[in-house]
Amino acid sequence: MAQPPSDVARELTALDAELKRLEAEYNMFFAGRLPRPPWETRSRVDAAVKRLDRMHINNTGERFRFSTIQSRFAAFVDLWDRGLRAREEGRPGPFAKAAPKAGGPAEAQRPEDRILRVTTFSDPLREQEKLRDLYESMADARRELGQNAIPFQKFADLIRNQVGSLKEKGGSEVAFRVAMKDGKVSLTARALKDTGKD
Numbered sequence: 001m002a003q004p005p006s007d008v009a010r011e012l013t014a015l016d017a018e019l020k021r022l023e024a025e026y027n028m029f030f031a032g033r034l035p036r037p038p039w040e041t042r043s044r045v046d047a048a049v050k051r052l053d054r055m056h057i058n059n060t061g062e063r064f065r066f067s068t069i070q071s072r073f074a075a076f077v078d079l080w081d082r083g084l085r086a087r088e089e090g091r092p093g094p095f096a097k098a099a100p101k102a103g104g105p106a107e108a109q110r111p112e113d114r115i116l117r118v119t120t121f122s123d124p125l126r127e128q129e130k131l132r133d134l135y136e137s138m139a140d141a142r143r144e145l146g147q148n149a150i151p152f153q154k155f156a157d158l159i160r161n162q163v164g165s166l167k168e169k170g171g172s173e174v175a176f177r178v179a180m181k182d183g184k185v186s187l188t189a190r191a192l193k194d195t196g197k198d
Contacts, residue, residue, distance in 0.1 A: 008055070008062050015048045016069055019076075026080050030087075030095035037084065042077075049073055064173065064192070068120050075115055116141055116178045120192065122167075124159050131156055137178045141185040166191040 022045050025038035049070055057063040079094055086093025094114040117137035124131050135156070139149035163174045171191025179186050 008052075008057055008059065008066075011048070011052060012062060012065050012069065015045065015052065018045050018048065019069060019073055023076060026076070026083075027095075030083055037080070045073060068173075068175070068192075072118050075118060079115060113181045114179065116180060118175060118177050120173045120175045121159065121163050122173045124156065124163055131159060134159070134176060134178065138185060138187060141178060141180055144180075145183065145185065147185070162189045 018041065022038060022041045025034060025041055028034045029037050052066055053070065057066060083093040083095045117134060119130050119134045121127055121130065132152075135152055138155065142149050159176065162176075166174045166189060169191055173192045174189055175192050177186075177188050179188070
């Protein structure tokens with residue numbers, strides 16, 4: 001039986017906050033500021049995702065929000081597990097900082113390909129916190145490569161324009177991904193369509 005939307009919405013908000021906390025704890029672990037991976041937080045997030053996955057969510061917006069959180073969690077789990085495997089095998093993983101080597105090949109200096117952040121927008125003007133988080137991820141990645149960050153206002157205009165044009169083509173929300181690929185920072189956008197009606 002479906003829960004009242006307010007209960008589902010509260011659960012989704014709590015899950016989103018817990019996932020952000022888990023992401024921060026993993027970043028601290030890979031940066032050497034935590035002695036071991038945050039297994040307890042990960043177990044809590046995993047259990048919440050499974051519980052919501054078994055639930056019938058009637059509201060299209062909440063269903064979409066859950067699938068976005070679920071996709072982010074799955075992408076992060078893959079990234080974290082690759083990072084842990086790399087660390088156990090003694091090789092640089094997706095979280096390794098590229099240390100420049102004097103006279104070494106360019107390949108050795110290039111940061112490994114990785115997804116840095118995935119965020120969705122339906123109206124960037126009302127989602128300033130998410131916009132700022134996406135901008136910070138992009139700016140940090142550019143700084144890591146020795147590039148200047150683009151001005152926030154220019155970035156915000158770009159996101160607004162992308163959301164506007166992709167929603168005109170029939171998307172209900174637009175997903176943005178900041179990634180490091182081939183030693184460059186990339187920002188990609190794609191429209192996400194509604195799967196049903198409320």
